[in-house]
Amino acid sequence: MNDPDFNKLVYEVARSIPKGRVTSYGAIAKALGKANYSRMVGHAMGACGREKPPVPVQRVVNSQGQLTGEPAGIAARKKMLEKEGVEVKGDKVVNFRNLFWDPTEEL
DNA sequence: AGATTGACGACGC
DNA sequence: TGCGTCGCCAATC
Numbered sequence: 001m002n003d004p005d006f007n008k009l010v011y012e013v014a015r016s017i018p019k020g021r022v023t024s025y026g027a028i029a030k031a032l033g034k035a036n037y038s039r040m041v042g043h044a045m046g047a048c049g050r051e052k053p054p055v056p057v058q059r060v061v062n063s064q065g066q067l068t069g070e071p072a073g074i075a076a077r078k079k080m081l082e083k084e085g086v087e088v089k090g091d092k093v094v095n096f097r098n099l100f101w102d103p104t105e106e107l
Numbered sequence: 108a109g110a111t112t113g114a115c116g117a118c119g120c
Numbered sequence: 121t122g123c124g125t126c127g128c129c130a131a132t133c
Contacts, residue, residue, distance in 0.1 A: 006130095026116055036128040038115040043130060046114055060114090068114035 065096025
């Protein structure tokens with residue numbers, strides 16, 4: 001692990017996601033220069049609960065625009081996303097393609 | 108210390 | 121176009 005701050009960087013990017021906008025794990029990993037770290041991003045998010053500053057993990061979904069993780073967690077994030085104006089159907093983001101935010105281009 | 112799983116992604120068929 | 125498999129690195133058991 002050359003990037004001890006990778007986890008931190010992920011959180012930073014997650015916070016950079018505009019309200020009402022979402023991105024994918026791979027996009028973040030790629031933005032950090034670690035395209036193959038897609039899973040690490042996911043794991044980092046799973047560990048976000050222990051992070052002091054709350055991280056808007058709800059805006060981070062997989063390439064399918066699907067909310068992954070615990071059903072309870074999905075429901076919680078889903079609610080927040082809808083509150084931000086993001087339409088969520090079940091565990092998937094509606095119009096994900098339109099709401100997708102690319103950190104490599106916008107950041 | 109080692110083996111397994113995992114909140115994914117991309118490539119192949 | 122859709123399903124299946126393989127590969128990546130790290131955290132957890």
